[in-house]
Amino acid sequence: MLLRLLPPFHRFPTINPIRSSQPITHASLHSLPFLGSTPNTSTLTSNPNSPTSISKPHHLNPCFDSSSSSSSSSSSSSSLDEDEDSEIELGRLLVLLPEEMRRKVSEHPELHHLIEIVMDLGRKPLARFPTGDFVLSNLPITFQDLEHATAQVGDFATDNRAGISRTLHRISAIRNRKGVIIGLTCRVGRAMSGSANLLRDLVYDGGSLLLIGPPGVGKTTIIREIARMLADDYGKRVMIVDTSNEIGGDGDIPHPGIGGARRLQVPNSDLQHKVLIEAVENHMPQVIVIDEISTKLEAMAASTIAQRGIQLVATAHGVTIENLIMNPSLEMLVGGIQSVTLGDEEASRRGVQKTVLERRGPSTFTCGVEIISKTELRVHCNLEATVDALLSGRSPNFEVRKLNAQGIANEIFMVEGDPSSDENSSKQHEIIPRDALEINGERFVHDEYTNAAEMLESTLEAALPVHLYVYGILETSVVQAIRELKMNDTIGLTDNISKADGLLALHSKLKKNSRIQVVAKSHDIPIYVTKTSSLLQITKAIRAFMREHADGVRDSVTEDRENTRSSEKLDALEEARLAIEQIVIPRGKPVELLPRSSSIISLQMNFIKKYQLQSEKIGKEPNVRLRILPLHASETEAIAHEEMIDDLSNMDDLNGSHNSATKLPLLSDW
Template identity: 35%
Template sequence: GRARRMQVSSPERQHDVMIEAVENHMPEVIIVDEIGREEEARAARTIAERGVQLIATAHGTTLENLLFNPTLSDLVGGIQSVILSDEEARRRGTQKAILERKAVPTFDIVVELRDRDTVAIYHDTAQAVDLLLRGYDPEPEIRRRTKEGTVQIAEHRRRKEEFVVVPREEEPSRKVLGMPEGRMLRVYLFAISKNYMQRAIAQAKVPLEIVDDLNRADLVLTLKSRYRKRGSKIREAENRGIPVHVVRSNTYNQIQKFVHDLFGYSEASPESEESGLLEAERAARHVLKLGEPVELSPRNAFVRRLQHKIAERYNLFSQSIGEEPFRRVVIYPRSLSKDE
């Protein structure tokens, strides 16, 4: 056809060739076989800003890995640390120092190649990155190629196999581990990001401590792939009777879900959490407008705590009523006592 192939004489010159293609050939589409250096990421942004359609590959197991890769993060918008005012931090219910997307992503759409026959498609890169930085799962569209060669579009749901307990099959809890309520749980990490775990512990505010000595651990967390290899640490933990917990991948979302499940927050999915927060926001505005209490839908303890924070932000009273699993939050106007 009318396509042109531009040879790159050396990897160090790839970014120059990318810019040359735009300036000298006026293309409608440019396809780049692997962006791997910071200069190439900057060149890709220059190309995108000139209105040329850009298709490229980049090494990164997941979108989250790419986002936290300092060399390539600009492809998906990059990240920066932002200091919020005291008032804004209280309004958001977060710490004063947070991570935010730095710029508009170079690529509007990101496709993860999960295996030979499965891809995950993020149709809005900016939204997906914002959700990741808030600690949510962006939930991409999953497409699978069947043995017959057809492509199936699967709705993305949180799967039970994302969190596996070995050798027990029950949901992890203090009762399963035989731990007393007041005692700090100690976890030993094997091939798991310590930073991700620390973030998850801080976000959930749970009594979980990371230890470097297997002898002090109450449980072990590792990757599913590492557990299958039956390394020395895994065998040692099992010989000592220490429960081994497994997650599919070393990402913040997987580790956060492990922490939530461990302490009874297993229902706090992005769907239930976001709908619970939206319900509380609407209820708070209704209470302010009409001056009458509003009873919210039953939610788990994690979401109820967030709903109480929203009521507090609006300077309203709130309390939880009922018994599990139907325990729920009621929001009252300031003029009403919670006992009325």
């Protein structure tokens, strides 16, 4: 494998200026295999391993399950050609390294999973693999190492990116303040057939597709395969607007990984939006593929193209669809966001505040795909419905699609979101059971004090949700902070400051408006200020607001609970006093009191003894109660008790003591 990847080291001229005194010439660099700006045509036609001889598998079945095509013999031979081609291209990247580093990385067991090589001036070079970083040399990188590498790649554009001709590798430069290169990131590019199998049905339907994912997750690899799929498998006219030559590779001849798709290079990344319009007006494409939409002008150009009936396939940086909604430069891709003020009836029907966020217009793309990993995708088949659900605070519907090790879709399932906002609003008004009251994380278990539980419940209903008045800060930022804190059901925004429980304001705006400060103080509303409108500052302010509000609610609830218990004791004693003074003593009749807890019954019994009266417990739990006996009833019971004792003693005298035994007569002797 190593011999196919790199020629024997004795065939290379000495190319490391540090470790050899032999000078490097431009001619010696072009004498290396596969180096040089113009490939040898005769070599390409005679060599079966050349890139032009690679045949890509064609998946004629529109379904995304490609198990049938992968089992054919032609596909297996094509995969072998792809492996050889990938090894050759990887070797052309490793030639940029000095001999010692090249040998060390070639011996690594994960060579074919290499992600990138990092060379920074004065630091040890690193090779990054999925399992971690690997140090290529104990010697730090010097200017000669960097010059040796940059001399073998194309020219660096204004975005400090370059490439190797007819490969997918990307070389990114780090410059100092004088413009001198002091660091390189050599990113490995690979064309992976079948990487877009999970999206084959969406591509076949003809809808516009937006891929979202963080850097390094494989967006460019998937979009390159989609371009090849559309051009070769479905016979469409595909035009790629290649921002930094990552899709079609560096050089004038595009990489065979894009199949029959055509490629427009972008001379300056700031002019990409103009190149998009040029592609539509000059080349009559059916599909336009765009990599890394990042500015508002590019988003506007993509929206214009979508209105002309052209299928769009594009990528954007982000983790979820919600990131695009909150990105002011890219929100147009999902239809744009606007703030709408609802009427009282509509706000009451929806169960939301009067000011809400809604989608401004139709989405540029039909479907959205969140790339979780290289083998797992989250597909939003209706992007507009997803955006509407997120703006209304509901969870959207989406599909989760996964690939197995053979590149076949082996797990596809639907995740159902919240059906409607009405159910969410009804959940907010559910009655909390009295046996499990919870206020700000503190749980109060229902006990025998029914009145106390009712009072706690009413206090809870009055405390939640709390309302916040926002001044000088975008409501969208506050809503995002509330969602991240998972307090959607706890905190609500209000436009009426008199109904607010707290005021959240930007410090620079608040100090210029003394009137709102006076109004807040007159209504005894606490004020929380932030120095900036950053999400971190807003989150801290909301946490402080909820912490102080929770302390106030907890103190009031505890105080009410103690007051309730003390008042119930007083009620029980007052009940016993009235029963004794108004019924038991003057009328001589027994009275049954109301059921009470065991502790309160003990208090009542002690209270009754002070009147020199007797009482008895009757009933079973939880209806145990006291019966107060009148004075004559107590005396009668005492006399009856004494008479019963006398009768028992008389019976003992007649029958003998309890210890005596009656003697039986003796039997006569026969």
